[in-house]
Amino acid sequence: MLPSFSYLTGHLGFRGTIKNSPADFVVTEIEVPKHLLRDAQAEPPQKTSEAPPEQSSQCLRPPKKLRTEPPSPCNGPELNSGPGEASVLDSLLGKPMSELLSQFACDLKDVWDSGNNGDARTGEFSLGPVPEKKNRADLHSAIRQEFPFLVTVTKGNEMIVKGNSDYRELCQLVTEKETSNFFKFLDAKIENSTFSFEPDGNKEHRKVVHHFINRKFGKLLETKSFTVTDVSDQPNMSIMVRFREKSWSRKRSAGGCQEKQDLYTAFTLQKENLETLEAIGFLAAELGVLPSDFSYTGIKDKKAITYQPMVVKKVTPERLKEIGSKMEKKGMRIHNIHSACQHLRLGQLKGNHFDIVVRDLKHHSHDSSADLKERISEAMENVETKGFVNYYGPQRFGQGQNVQTDQIGLALLNEKMVKAVKLFFTPEDTDDPVNNAKRYFLQTEDARGALAMLPEFKVREKMLLRALNRYGVNHDGCTKGWLNIPHSMRIFYVHAYCSKIWNEAASYRLKIYGSKVVEGDLVFSEENNESVSLNDKVHVVTAPEESANKYSINQVVLPMVGHSIRYPSNKVGQWYHERLSKDELQMCKFRVSPLQLNIPGCYRPIVKNVQNLSYFLEGCEKGIEIEDNHLNESKVSLHISFDLDPSCYATVCLREIMKCDF
Template identity: 55%
Template sequence: MEEDADYRSRFSSLCYINDHVGFCGTIKGSPSDFVVIEINEQGQLVDKAIDEPICKISKILPEPSNLGKNIKLDLQNCSCEDESNQELNTLARCSSSDQNHQSGTENEETVEGPSKCEKEKADILGSLLDEETNELLNQFACKIKEKWNSENELIKSSSPEFSLGKILEKNQRAVLHSAVRQKFPFLITVGRNSEIVIKPNLEYKELCHLVSEEEACDFFKYLDAKKENSKFTFKPDMNKDHRKAVHHFVNKRFGNLVETKSFSELNYNADNSNVVITVRFREKVHRQRKRSLLECEERKVTYTAFTLQKENLEMYEAVEFLAIKLGVIPSDFSYAGLKDKKAITYQTMVVRKVTPERLKNIGKEVKKRRMNVFNIRPVDDSLRLGQLKGNHFDIVIRNLKKQINDSANLKERISEAIQNVKDKGFVNYYGPQRFGKGRKIHTDQIGLALLKSEMMRAVKLFLTPEDLDDPVNRAKKYFLQTEDAKVTLSMMPEFKAREKALLESLHRFGMTEEGCVQAWFSFPHSMRIFYVHAYSSKIWNEAVSYRLSTYGSRVVEGDLVCLDEDINDEHFSNSKIHLVTEEEESANTYAIHQVVLPVLGYNIQYPKNKVGQWYHEILKRDGLQTCRFKVPTLKLNVPGCYRQILKYPHNLSYQLMEEHDIDVEMEGSHINEALSLLISFDLDTSCYATVCLREIMKHDV
């Protein structure tokens, strides 16, 4: 079929990171061969564990774009010895003191008289580091300050560093990261394979050219503390151009995390001398900015969490059915991520305005639709996309065979392939299900039309029929021929809820550009932006393949690397992204697993090498050279993000099984022995099992 050929051409051209031979096999022969179990934020499998109340999770979870780890979060998850807990509590009190101190007032402490808080931080560093390392750290900090005081600029190429060595305990690393940054705001800490490396904070130095060193010090302490609903205020500034420069610096460097505004302080002279710049942390994405009294009352409605098990069902189909049975709308359901259709999947969901009792009452009807709901309990808030640790997979690969012209032992090939990916990882492509495998029109094509504001074309692409003679495709074909939404609506089967919603809107508003805009609003925001994200995902896949085929596994000048080793999602700020220098390439400072590439949006930077040029050429090819990745008519804003080019499977295990099939022939029957592979592993959020298997098998699955 045409669509299958297009799928094969898309993925077969994408390169691999490993050089083993691989093998062939069949996955998803049946839903039971592909089991997906969500891993919640506490690291528990949701098919067995009773989750913690969602409200507690969401209230303490740090924003993905935060600059560092929130010590309050680490305190609640810590399992250290009593002595370590005392140190953590001390640091938490200290951090809280800093946050209160920086809530808008000027810093009153002097350099000669350090506060009790800073002494406590020093004590923490002294207790967590040996005496020699602590002394060397202080000497390193003093040298950086002396160099900055004696020179106009710190020479970037010199890149002085100091290592605290490897610290295996994650909680201890988090404490050290924060303690160092709070005590020395002019330094940054970077994680490298459990090692903490300390460098000069060049952004601190840059800010010192605009404001006093005292203000720069307080500002970076404020950023690192990350106290929700707090603010930081720079000293009054009468120079409008200078204020503009400060605004530009903060928004360019930390725009994902904070926002700035100028305010006139109350005075009776009415001049500009008391205009100040105030910095606030951005509100969390999953929260609305302002709520009326009525909306605040709505926040008091019931939220019920449950585990949804579904088999061979699309997420949207399952949600539509549950919504009808419960008398709510699909947008009342929230979840952490989409799951495969042709599989048995388990995931946590939350529904608004439904009591646990009501949900339990529809259990028998739910089971008739290849679904089950259990672990039902009341919670205080909804879920948001990405609010999970990852997914666990139990997969059976059947009909195992060697690659064509491979004479080696099949079992050895399988063992070699799995070990290679376990050790070296896999290319972190977006999986084929993101684009609609097996369909004539892929989701990224619709996303490109939306980005170009071609609303009518996007609608026609959405309603393009497959080469099948069934009621759904007959209805779609009729619409493309006649553009008669009313008749098409009567032809469309009831279970096609999205298509019917779109057609109802077209019938009401007409098949015009404006009518098509209104038709897209019949979809929830998450679905509208899904298509745009699909286009960005396709370009990212092609970009990482180009990057690896051009430079291989070397980290080269102009690459982008992530400076935080504990990132497990895509949403980290520009301040965590570093552009590799020529000197760092020569010194092999970074490893390939630290390299990231941008997922298209308005707030990303591109690599400064051939890969960056490739991005611009692709955008020009697709007519997006002036695109700002905002579609105001559909209320879509796509800031973009960064995605690691390599990922690793966790807790990987496998077992080979011999299956016996009876082959009936004209003269009798005989038994064929077929080899199957049962493989289990965990993947971080936003990783695809089919992509990991593709790297293992060296075969499009």
């Protein structure tokens, strides 16, 4: 996987095998922020004995893996939202500013609860300048969903947060829980959705509520009273609110639903022994939509059981439910189907939870220790304390394939379009319809014939072959072929190449400097100024800072190559330039205009930490002991559970723990 690459920690480790079966490697995507999957009419969660009552239907953990989250620091139903929104605000504002906003919200509620009208300290709160319109829209939406009793306004580029007087007024008429849910319903703006207040037998009181809503939101909403059965099985009256039909002719507001023809359905995809893109190919073929109609937040392992959120466009929840049994035959299950408002985006991932079994436990051949349990304990404690090198894992590059994805990415960066196509169609050493079709195409360049040989679910290959059949297997034809597949798939290959270079750079950095932070290293600035560019947040370590040991290795970042990044000003920076020259990219602008690819680059921490690490030896719990440097591997296995941040790889973490490649 990462041959001869550097390690961070110094323990000896141990040997073992992973992924003996998909069930030995279970990946569960940590919850998606709720405001990205708003749904006023979502299915209620299935009740299980393990599920806490506050768990929403958007929980993405398998039933036996549900975990509760720490409570919000403020009291009241509107502040007890799930952890997703808080993480979104942390990412949009930075943690210090996000915490100040939460404190402002708590202070404001305290003032309201005491019956005061507020003072200068709690009147409003400035988030500072937010120059990007898209960022302002995301902030407006995230803050309203996390704190329904707040409103956000923009003055120039500055964003101001203050209390929502309409919220406070409605709180005087109905319960705070009803008020909070009403404003979330109002903000979501989901077509054909309705909201109902609690049953209310007081006609005069209902009249006051009707008048309030019509006075404040009459252009957008309409209300009516209808008969319901209350908790005592007695007839009662309730107020129902819905959106006026004419409101749907307007463009959506920030964070709201698109126009009437847009339809999104969210679900959790459970897959086994399938690549994410392959699974999408199966789903798209069965549903009669394009792979680009699916969105997700990250690629998951193939040889594993994985759970991840997805959103599909132009498909109803009912249609998705219909194909469930067919998809089970392909190694997929579809859970948690419900309406949504918008697509997911790559990078919205909060993190992943892993449950892994390591079998065939042994010492390394150079290790003379008699106590393997001690080796395992030492390795776990070391990595939990110090972290691991944040390499990209093997699935980023197509582990075990004759042609890896980074090779295709390099050809695209060099604008060698024909070479990239032929690398893409290089077959594996197996005799099956897919690889026979690829083999035939490379031998004959007969795109039409190869197209007829391919199964329907091979959507990317078919898209490319259709264009090649029309335009020819030459430079221009291959360029049009690449343009015929979705942008996210085109840039995936280029990102794979950039990831390979990052891995090599990280290993080189640790080999020459170790864990010491040296002059010329790059670290992220601790200043929380959202208005500055990414490069302005990167600080170059000075000689006095090196002498003072001002920074730790956990703060060091390395650039992912691109057109808008800076390089370290030490030997590592020189290494980057020499390495790109080796691949004939010394003059590369990291913009492939013919393919509409733009690669600005970014920064990645060289070291990451594992969270919530736990483990046990299964056989040892049953009285089976490790003796004489040997282990009855058929009976003893190591079970490991942990969480990782987005874009971190469990196989890389295991490599650091065990000190071996897989």
